[in-house]
Amino acid sequence: MDYERPQFFRVMQYADAAERDVVDMVSGNPDWEPPGALRDGLIEYADSDPAGFQYPASEGLLELREEIAARRNVSVEQVLITNGAGEANHLAMAEGLTRGTGDEVILTDPVYPYYAGRTNLLGGRARYVAVDDDGQLDSAAVREAASDETALIVVNSPNNPTGAVYPEETVRELVAIAEEYDALLVSDEVYDHFDYSGTFTSALAVDSDHRIVTNAFSKSLAITGFRVGYAIVPEPLMDGFRTRHMLTNVTSSRPAQYAVWRALRETPPDYYAENREMLRERIGAFTDALDAAGAEYTSPEGSFYVMARFPGFSGTMENVERLIDEAGVAGMPGAAFGESRADWFRFALVTPRAADAAERLADYFE
Amino acid sequence: MDYERPQFFRVMQYADAAERDVVDMVSGNPDWEPPGALRDGLIEYADSDPAGFQYPASEGLLELREEIAARRNVSVEQVLITNGAGEANHLAMAEGLTRGTGDEVILTDPVYPYYAGRTNLLGGRARYVAVDDDGQLDSAAVREAASDETALIVVNSPNNPTGAVYPEETVRELVAIAEEYDALLVSDEVYDHFDYSGTFTSALAVDSDHRIVTNAFSKSLAITGFRVGYAIVPEPLMDGFRTRHMLTNVTSSRPAQYAVWRALRETPPDYYAENREMLRERIGAFTDALDAAGAEYTSPEGSFYVMARFPGFSGTMENVERLIDEAGVAGMPGAAFGESRADWFRFALVTPRAADAAERLADYFE
Numbered sequence: 001m002d003y004e005r006p007q008f009f010r011v012m013q014y015a016d017a018a019e020r021d022v023v024d025m026v027s028g029n030p031d032w033e034p035p036g037a038l039r040d041g042l043i044e045y046a047d048s049d050p051a052g053f054q055y056p057a058s059e060g061l062l063e064l065r066e067e068i069a070a071r072r073n074v075s076v077e078q079v080l081i082t083n084g085a086g087e088a089n090h091l092a093m094a095e096g097l098t099r100g101t102g103d104e105v106i107l108t109d110p111v112y113p114y115y116a117g118r119t120n121l122l123g124g125r126a127r128y129v130a131v132d133d134d135g136q137l138d139s140a141a142v143r144e145a146a147s148d149e150t151a152l153i154v155v156n157s158p159n160n161p162t163g164a165v166y167p168e169e170t171v172r173e174l175v176a177i178a179e180e181y182d183a184l185l186v187s188d189e190v191y192d193h194f195d196y197s198g199t200f201t202s203a204l205a206v207d208s209d210h211r212i213v214t215n216a217f218s219k220s221l222a223i224t225g226f227r228v229g230y231a232i233v234p235e236p237l238m239d240g241f242r243t244r245h246m247l248t249n250v251t252s253s254r255p256a257q258y259a260v261w262r263a264l265r266e267t268p269p270d271y272y273a274e275n276r277e278m279l280r281e282r283i284g285a286f287t288d289a290l291d292a293a294g295a296e297y298t299s300p301e302g303s304f305y306v307m308a309r310f311p312g313f314s315g316t317m318e319n320v321e322r323l324i325d326e327a328g329v330a331g332m333p334g335a336a337f338g339e340s341r342a343d344w345f346r347f348a349l350v351t352p353r354a355a356d357a358a359e360r361l362a363d364y365f366e
Numbered sequence: 367m368d369y370e371r372p373q374f375f376r377v378m379q380y381a382d383a384a385e386r387d388v389v390d391m392v393s394g395n396p397d398w399e400p401p402g403a404l405r406d407g408l409i410e411y412a413d414s415d416p417a418g419f420q421y422p423a424s425e426g427l428l429e430l431r432e433e434i435a436a437r438r439n440v441s442v443e444q445v446l447i448t449n450g451a452g453e454a455n456h457l458a459m460a461e462g463l464t465r466g467t468g469d470e471v472i473l474t475d476p477v478y479p480y481y482a483g484r485t486n487l488l489g490g491r492a493r494y495v496a497v498d499d500d501g502q503l504d505s506a507a508v509r510e511a512a513s514d515e516t517a518l519i520v521v522n523s524p525n526n527p528t529g530a531v532y533p534e535e536t537v538r539e540l541v542a543i544a545e546e547y548d549a550l551l552v553s554d555e556v557y558d559h560f561d562y563s564g565t566f567t568s569a570l571a572v573d574s575d576h577r578i579v580t581n582a583f584s585k586s587l588a589i590t591g592f593r594v595g596y597a598i599v600p601e602p603l604m605d606g607f608r609t610r611h612m613l614t615n616v617t618s619s620r621p622a623q624y625a626v627w628r629a630l631r632e633t634p635p636d637y638y639a640e641n642r643e644m645l646r647e648r649i650g651a652f653t654d655a656l657d658a659a660g661a662e663y664t665s666p667e668g669s670f671y672v673m674a675r676f677p678g679f680s681g682t683m684e685n686v687e688r689l690i691d692e693a694g695v696a697g698m699p700g701a702a703f704g705e706s707r708a709d710w711f712r713f714a715l716v717t718p719r720a721a722d723a724a725e726r727l728a729d730y731f732e
Contacts, residue, residue: 006612009424029420042412042621046405054395055590058375083449083593086616117613224420225620227449246372247483250452253619254591255408 006113007317007336014321015330023357025347026330028160028304030222032278034263035271038221041262045255058251059242060230064261068230071264072204072213080231080241083252084224085190085216088231089154090118091244092212095237096152096184097122104149108137110161110337112188115154124151130340135162135298139173150183158191158200161307161337161346163300168201175203178210184237185211190229193220193272196280197301209234217260219304220272226256279304282349289358293365304349307334307341310365315344327364329357372479373683373702380687381696389723391713392696394526394670396588398644400629401637404587407628411621424617425608426596430627434596437630438570438579444598446607449618451556451582451595455520456484457610458578458597462518462550463488464606470515474503476527476703478554481520490517496706501528501664505539516549524557524566527673527703527712529666534567541569544576550603551577556595559586559638562646563667575600583626585670586638592622645670648715655724659731670715673700673707676731681710693730695723 011026045052059065060081069076082088093115097103105119109128119126127150129141142153153174157166166174171187178185187203192215203211216229233241245251283300290297290308297308313319315334323345324330334344351357377392411418425431426447435442448454459481463469471485475494485492493516495507508519519540523532532540537553544551553569558581569577582595599607611617649666656663656674663674679685681700689711690696700710717723 009612027421029417031416033416034419039412043409046408046412050397050399050588051395053400053589053591055393083615083619087614090614114613114616117609121610121613222416222419225422225617226419227615227617227619243483244487246375247480247487248453248456248614249449249593250480251591251593253449253593253622255621255625256619259621 006117008332011320011330011332015324018324020325020328022324023329023351023353023360025349025351025354025357026332027350028219028348029224029350030219031350031352032222032275034222035267037266038223038259038263041259042255044262045258053254056251056254056257058246060252061254061257061261064257067261067264072232074204074232078232078235078238080233080238080245081252081257082229082231082245083249084218084227085188085214085229086114087245087249088214088216088229089114089186089188091241091248092184092186092214092231093118093124093152093154094122094244095240096186097124099151101182102149102151104147104151106142106145106150106153108155109339110334110341112156112160113336128338131162131164135159135164137164137166137170139170139177142174143177146177146181146183148181150181152184152186153178154186154188156188158195158300158302160191160303161305161332161341163298163303163305163307165195165197165200165302167199168205171201171203172206175206175208175211179208183210186214187211188214190214190216190219191303194276194279194304195302196276200302204232209236212237221260221263226260227253228256228260279349282354285355286347286349286358289355289362293358293362295361295365306347306349307344308347309334309344310361313365315342320345323364327360329360372483374698377686377696377698381690384690386691386694388690389695389717389719389726391715391717391720391723392698393716394585394714395590395716396585397716397718398588398641400588401633403632404589404625404629407625408621410628411624419620422617422620422623424612426618427620427623427627430623433627433630438598440570440598444601444604446597446599446604446611447618447623448595448597448611449615450584450593451554451580452480453611453615454580454582454595454597455480455552455554457607457614458550458552458580459484459490459518459520460488460610461603461606462552463490465517467548468515468517470513470517472508472511472516472519474521475705476700476707478522478526479702494704497528497530501525501530503530503532503536505536505543508540509543512543512547512549514547516547518550518552519544520552520554522554524561524666524668526557526669527671527698527707529664529669529671529673531561531563531566531668533565534571537567537569538572541572541574541577545574549576552580553577554580556580556582556585557669560642560645560670561668562642566668570598575602578603587626587629592626593619594622594626645715648718648720651721652713652715652724655721655728659724659728661727661731672713672715673710674713675700675710676727679731681708686711689730693726695726
């Protein structure tokens with residue numbers, strides 16, 4: 001599997017170019033409204049004096065870092081604002097691979113393809129640990145895969161693409177394994193606001209100099225294009241992180257940081273709860289229609305993806321293009337996430353037409 | 367000299383914490399107004415539908431790429447939008463050092479410290495070529511320094527910190543040397559709108575698969591905090607660039623890209639000309655006052671920095687702090703830019719109080 005270039009943009013372009021109506025379930029782009037305070041923040045920012053348009057601190061706007069620190073119950077010195085979770089994960093993986101403690105990166109199978117692509121880019125060697133049918137990661141299998149060569153363990157909970165939410169004991173074990181082998185656990189928690197199970201546990205629950213938590217407002221505030229993310233970095237690692245961030249991006253975009261800060265301060269908990277509930281219902285309608293189609297699928301505990309498979313129709317890029325052209329539904333090929341899901345497709349529940357899409361699939365496969 | 371962490375933010379923090387009034391001439395943060403259309407663009411963007419807040423293409427907003435391609439007279443396929451010139455330079459240097467054609471990076475002395483820091487970060491070996499007293503780079507000296515080990519030649523014209531603008535023959539020679547040794551010339555042209563000499567030549571004037579031009583709107587639109595830059599990349603190198611950009615940042619911040627696009631389309635040439643003229647006058651007033659102080663200095667042909675030195679007072683960080691505390695003027699230590707300018711200070715002309723600052727310096731050193 002070639003992870004060098006994640007395939008999301010390729011599938012989106014194919015779907016956009018299709019001549020028929022296509023329900024877009026490709027990317028993790030929320031289709032719901034961002035908070036009103038976010039729009040207000042941009043408008044307010046537009047009126048800044050010239051100094052307000054210049055470099056913020058390299059670590060990010062102090063008021064935004066303070067807001068995040070308070071919410072995550074960490075010191076502000078541990079918070080670095082990044083260009084989305086993408087940069088946060090990039091920095092974390094680059095730091096892990098240059099500490100001189102090995103070049104092996106433990107990833108799950110299926111995997112979010114950017115982790116695999118970054119492993120290649122940064123000269124690491126990927127070692128995959130397969131998850132079970134429910135998407136759960138067996139920490140004993142991770143321990144077995146770990147060795148003195150392990151530089152990084154990169155996980156994502158709630159998970160894309162499986163929808164699994166790892167229980168607290170898994171999170172604790174992963175931190176313990178990272179400590180045992182002088183590796184870094186990178187815990188990407190970008191779907192933390194979309195936990196339907198009530199069991200989500202942040203890796204911040206375990207205090208350790210061997211775990212880095214990454215996150216972003218892309219999903220929780222419905223702004224994947226703003227590129228405002230962050231890393232929570234233990235103090236001994238922060239100096240390296242700051243330097244790498246500065247030499248990579250200097251700093252992150254200020255209008256977006258300001259708008260996110262306003263949105264965080266002024267958006268009530270209802271905003272998050274209502275979107276979560278809306279997604280829960282959407283997932284229910286989609287999977288009900290898949291049931292009717294006789295498809296096999298996973299019901300996510302978190303995030304907003306459903307993996308499904310259809311007899312005799314494997315999850316290749318070619319078949320993704322057939323579903324776009326012949327069924328009018330665009331998903332991602334399971335093969336893009338690893339060998340273990342090569343039979344599957346991933347559908348992102350980011351459209352009010354999710355149930356329609358499932359009916360189209362049912363019609364197509366009946 | 368430790369370039370691992372550029373010192374700009376450190377000096378700015380020191381100046382901010384000073385108890386007295388300090389004229390800030392540290393960073394390259396414009397103090398003048400961004401174009402009105404930029405503010406309008408942000409306000410218009412704030413009213414987008416939810417889809418407008420999501421990921422733009424990884425390469426950047428198509429309309430912005432088209433606008434840049436038309437202005438630079440290149441095909442849109444050669445334009446990649448980055449998180450400021452910082453990311454563009456980072457990508458270019460990372461690509462140059464992973465092509466397998468050597469690990470040596472030719473830099474000028476004095477050097478913009480981020481180039482030196484990135485060389486270290488990316489595992490390259492810096493080889494410095496000293497410029498002459500006017501800041502001009504002798505291409506014969508570059509050729510002498512070049513070898514089969516040369517991966518990159520990184521230059522900046524109009525130059526920070528010297529203010530030199532390289533003539534066309536230098537630019538042509540640098541491209542020729544890069545071709546000869548299968549290296550990449552990275553030509554950072556972020557000050558291209560601030561050429562007082564009328565002699566600025568972009569490396570785009572020389573068609574070659576061995577030259578990458580980087581730029582940003584940080585200075586020309588007075589928005590260092592927006593982080594909108596770009597790289598013009600020859601077709602054979604673009605695939606690697608796109609992948610690295612995607613795996614580093616996914617894409618750049620969309621509100622800022624949109625506002626820049628609006629500003630480019632609607633801002634008349636007068637905007638740029640007036641700011642250039644304002645800076646030219648400011649530089650004149652500052653250097654006149656330095657004359658009165660008996661200081662030695664360079665008159666920039668481009669960019670907006672003046673290097674100056676004062677007898678018996680070398681350009682160390684310690685002396686920068688003394689000037690802040692005792693003279694009320696904050697500049698950058700020349701030593702931050704290389705050994706050859708260790709006696710000098712760099713003053714950024716980004717304050718209407720530049721002439722006052724020069725008078726404070728004159729009083730201090732008299």
